[in-house]
Amino acid sequence: MITVKYEKVGDARFISHLDMQSIILRTIKRAGLEPNYSQGYNPHPILKMSKPLPLGIASLSEYFTLSIDNIDAGTFIELTKGLSPKGINFIHAWETDKNPNIFEAGYLTEYRIFFKNFDLSLLLKINKMIDEGFYVEKKERRVYVKQNVSSLICRVKLDNEGIVVVLASAENNNLRIIDFSKGLNEQFDLGIKVSNLLKIDQYTQNFEFSLDEYLNQI
Amino acid sequence: MTKSIEDILLEVQNPGRYIGGEFGSVDITRPYDFTFCLVFPDIYEIGMSNLGLKILYDILNKEENILCERAYAPWIDMGKAMFENNIELFSLETKRKLKDFDILGFSIQYEMAYTNILYMLDLANIPFYAKDRDDSFPILFAGGPCTANPEPFADFFDIICIGDGEEVNLAVAKIARKYRNNKSKILEECKKIKGVYIPSLSKMEDGVCIEHVEKAVVKDLDRVSFPTKIIVPNIKIVHDRPVVELFRGCYAGCRFCQACFFYRPIRVREHDTVIDYVQQLIKNTGYDEVGLSSLSTGDYINIEDLVEKLGDFATKNKIRLQLPSLRLDTYNNKISRFSRQSSLTFAPEAGTQRLRNVINKNITDEDIEKTIVESARQGYRSIKLYFMIGHPTETEMDLDGIAAICHLINRKYKEITGKRDLSISLSAAVFVPKPLTPFQWVEQISREEIDHRQTYLRQKLRYIKNVSYKWHDMHTSFIEAVFARGDRALSKLIVQAYINGAKFDGWGDQFNIDIWENSAKTLNISLEDYVRERDIEERLPWDFIDFGVSKDYLLKEYKKAMNGETTDSCMYKCNNCGANTKSKCRQQLLGN
Numbered sequence: 001m002i003t004v005k006y007e008k009v010g011d012a013r014f015i016s017h018l019d020m021q022s023i024i025l026r027t028i029k030r031a032g033l034e035p036n037y038s039q040g041y042n043p044h045p046i047l048k049m050s051k052p053l054p055l056g057i058a059s060l061s062e063y064f065t066l067s068i069d070n071i072d073a074g075t076f077i078e079l080t081k082g083l084s085p086k087g088i089n090f091i092h093a094w095e096t097d098k099n100p101n102i103f104e105a106g107y108l109t110e111y112r113i114f115f116k117n118f119d120l121s122l123l124l125k126i127n128k129m130i131d132e133g134f135y136v137e138k139k140e141r142r143v144y145v146k147q148n149v150s151s152l153i154c155r156v157k158l159d160n161e162g163i164v165v166v167l168a169s170a171e172n173n174n175l176r177i178i179d180f181s182k183g184l185n186e187q188f189d190l191g192i193k194v195s196n197l198l199k200i201d202q203y204t205q206n207f208e209f210s211l212d213e214y215l216n217q218i
Numbered sequence: 219m220t221k222s223i224e225d226i227l228l229e230v231q232n233p234g235r236y237i238g239g240e241f242g243s244v245d246i247t248r249p250y251d252f253t254f255c256l257v258f259p260d261i262y263e264i265g266m267s268n269l270g271l272k273i274l275y276d277i278l279n280k281e282e283n284i285l286c287e288r289a290y291a292p293w294i295d296m297g298k299a300m301f302e303n304n305i306e307l308f309s310l311e312t313k314r315k316l317k318d319f320d321i322l323g324f325s326i327q328y329e330m331a332y333t334n335i336l337y338m339l340d341l342a343n344i345p346f347y348a349k350d351r352d353d354s355f356p357i358l359f360a361g362g363p364c365t366a367n368p369e370p371f372a373d374f375f376d377i378i379c380i381g382d383g384e385e386v387n388l389a390v391a392k393i394a395r396k397y398r399n400n401k402s403k404i405l406e407e408c409k410k411i412k413g414v415y416i417p418s419l420s421k422m423e424d425g426v427c428i429e430h431v432e433k434a435v436v437k438d439l440d441r442v443s444f445p446t447k448i449i450v451p452n453i454k455i456v457h458d459r460p461v462v463e464l465f466r467g468c469y470a471g472c473r474f475c476q477a478c479f480f481y482r483p484i485r486v487r488e489h490d491t492v493i494d495y496v497q498q499l500i501k502n503t504g505y506d507e508v509g510l511s512s513l514s515t516g517d518y519i520n521i522e523d524l525v526e527k528l529g530d531f532a533t534k535n536k537i538r539l540q541l542p543s544l545r546l547d548t549y550n551n552k553i554s555r556f557s558r559q560s561s562l563t564f565a566p567e568a569g570t571q572r573l574r575n576v577i578n579k580n581i582t583d584e585d586i587e588k589t590i591v592e593s594a595r596q597g598y599r600s601i602k603l604y605f606m607i608g609h610p611t612e613t614e615m616d617l618d619g620i621a622a623i624c625h626l627i628n629r630k631y632k633e634i635t636g637k638r639d640l641s642i643s644l645s646a647a648v649f650v651p652k653p654l655t656p657f658q659w660v661e662q663i664s665r666e667e668i669d670h671r672q673t674y675l676r677q678k679l680r681y682i683k684n685v686s687y688k689w690h691d692m693h694t695s696f697i698e699a700v701f702a703r704g705d706r707a708l709s710k711l712i713v714q715a716y717i718n719g720a721k722f723d724g725w726g727d728q729f730n731i732d733i734w735e736n737s738a739k740t741l742n743i744s745l746e747d748y749v750r751e752r753d754i755e756e757r758l759p760w761d762f763i764d765f766g767v768s769k770d771y772l773l774k775e776y777k778k779a780m781n782g783e784t785t786d787s788c789m790y791k792c793n794n795c796g797a798n799t800k801s802k803c804r805q806q807l808l809g810n
Binding site: 010011012014015016019022023025026027028029030032037043055056083084085086087193194195 | 224225227228233234236237238239240241243450452453454501502503504505506536
């Protein structure tokens with residue numbers, strides 16, 4: 001089994017999660033590699049993806065796990081170099097004996113919001129808002145409901161490119177970066193757009209490991 | 219406040235259509251000094267499925283100093299946003315504005331795409347008519363099967379390629395590069411190329427072109443360039459697989475079929491070439507499926523041998539072979555066993571032997587029976603059938619024959635399987651008389667009559683429970699017929715209809731007959747006049763084109779049709795249609 005970290009940047013952020021599966025498989029086949037197939041009448045390659053990335057958001061930290069034999073991680077990256085579409089780059093790979101369950105492992109997700117006019121006073125206001133209650137409209141059973149999502153905001157930091165925020169991203173306990181940005185826009189009129197957002201890393205629960213560290217350990 | 223393209227991409231359907239960057243697209247960093255944009259007047263998913271554009275893209279980008287890119291029609295939502303935000307139409311590769319290219323090459327596949335040509339020009343801020351464009355605008359170039367009668371859109375283009383595009387496109391590009399910014403010199407030089415039609419330099423008489431233009435023909439499919447490295451789309455497209463063309467032209471000679479005659483003479487690709495291309499395409503693209511295409515795949519010489527040879531490769535690499543366009547009389551298990559299709563598709567086209575003889579679709583009821591038996595034995599439980607309503611001499615008995623075929627299929631299926639779980643999907647198009655066919659003189663029946671026949675057939679099929687029946691919209695078919703045999707006077711109708719809101723007319727939910735009828739009324743054009751029967755002495759708008767297939771031959775076939783006589787396939791005996799005056803025909807069969 002190989003787990004691969006890839007980035008999805010530039011205009012590739014407008015490619016849907018579903019289309020990404022075909023792209024990944026065709027890239028692998030172009031490298032002359034043959035994945036393992038499922039059994040049954042309609043066999044398909046055994047490929048598991050990490051959580052879907054919302055359309056329009058670029059990412060430096062996407063993963064997939066592929067069932068494949070007789071290939072080591074380094075050779076996999078070497079063979080697939082230059083064979084993917086523009087903006088999709090396989091960065092690193094790990095060999096694992098078992099499925100690392102990437103979909104579940106990414107409990108927390110880190111994003112950068114590129115924004116020029118962030119300063120310390122704004123950060124303080126944001127943190128205060130989180131303490132007092134950060135309300136966004138979240139979809140619950142097909143209806144949008146205003147909810148306090150403070151508990152889903154794990155960290156907010158400021159740097160010279162904007163802010164870096166870590167949000168909960170477990171399957172039943174998550175806050176989308178788009179909703180967080182909307183909340184900031186509503187409260188502070190910041191004009192943050194999807195193009196300002198970049199997913200930069202993922203962590204296991206309680207920041208125990210980054211996903212890269214987690215995969216190094218398996 | 220205007221929006222940026224990034225903002226708009228998040229608001230439109232399927233933004234992946236507009237971003238480019240696909241694996242296999244041209245390296246835009248290589249040196250070039252001449253730009254060519256292939257333009258397809260429909261959405262990305264349809265344009266990217268077109269083999270012709272893949273061939274031309276490859277040929278032009280292999281040429282030093284030329285950069286060839288692509289542009290497709292933005293869907294309605296994207297087009298609206300572009301207009302509202304003053305974003306001009308751009309190419310996929312470099313995002314260059316279409317207006318800034320040296321040449322724009324339009325591929326015109328279907329009459330209902332004519333308004334989309336103007337839609338794209340409008341988005342690109344390029345004047346519609348060739349006469350209104352000076353040297354600062356790109357040269358506009360058209361090709362594709364609609365050039366069998368280019369007159370309705372001739373006024374919009376500087377250059378039209380009639381016939382095979384592989385050699386002509388490159389020749390035109392080279393001349394345009396040499397005489398850049400001197401349009402009159404470019405047109406003068408391009409006129410000398412076989413296959414090129416220059417509307418503005420052509421002699422007219424009573425509104426009909428009389429300039430002699432000879433169709434371009436690629437003589438040898440094994441020698442002409444074919445792309446084994448193609449663009450792999452980032453999103454799902456209509457025909458999402460690489461395709462290898464087995465042969466060009468068709469032996470069958472069905473009398474309603476323009477493609478059969480337009481693509482003659484018949485040129486065949488050798489087995490070894492096909493196998494090589496298939497293997498390279500799979501290796502270079504990563505696809506798990508490949509199509510072997512032609513107008514009648516079962517007629518490819520020794521198709522069973524070819525499939526057998528490809529079979530090992532397909533099995534070992536887990537590849538599916540798709541063989542569309544299998545005729546009823548050539549279908550068998552040896553050909554289809556490597557393609558895992560959920561249903562089989564056949565086109566009897568007419569319900570009775572009598573009418574099939576008129577249209578020269580040489581398929582018998584025995585062929586239908588044999589094929590159903592074979593497919594039932596293979597386990598197929600779903601069949602698609604294509605018919606056409608409105609053939610010349612058609613009567614209600616022929617429509618009854620369509621229902622009878624469904625009953626025959628059900629009976630045979632039950633005999634073989636013992637079950638009644640077959641699903642039949644039946645589609646009936648409306649006959650459209652096309653140029654360069656034996657039926658080019660025939661009228662299209664009135665819309666009232668089309669409606670009557672569609673209703674009649676619907677009633678007949680209503681009680682056959684496993685048949686789902688779809689019929690083509692009669693108004694769309696009517697407009698298609700108007701343009702198929704139209705003349706230069708129709709260019710202003712296309713403009714008027716576009717101004718009145720027509721676009722994406724090939725899409726059922728976008729087409730609006732009222733726009734066309736109102737536009738015609740405004741211009742005092744009688745649409746019905748274009749679908750009438752034509753006198754055999756009448757000069758037809760496309761008569762100036764030398765296709766190879768002679769008008770005398772078509773007339774002879776027309777008379778045979780009216781007498782219910784058939785003409786055998788020319789696979790084993792030449793019927794002297796005239797195509798082989800252009801190039802050797804069926805050369806492999808002749809042993810050359």
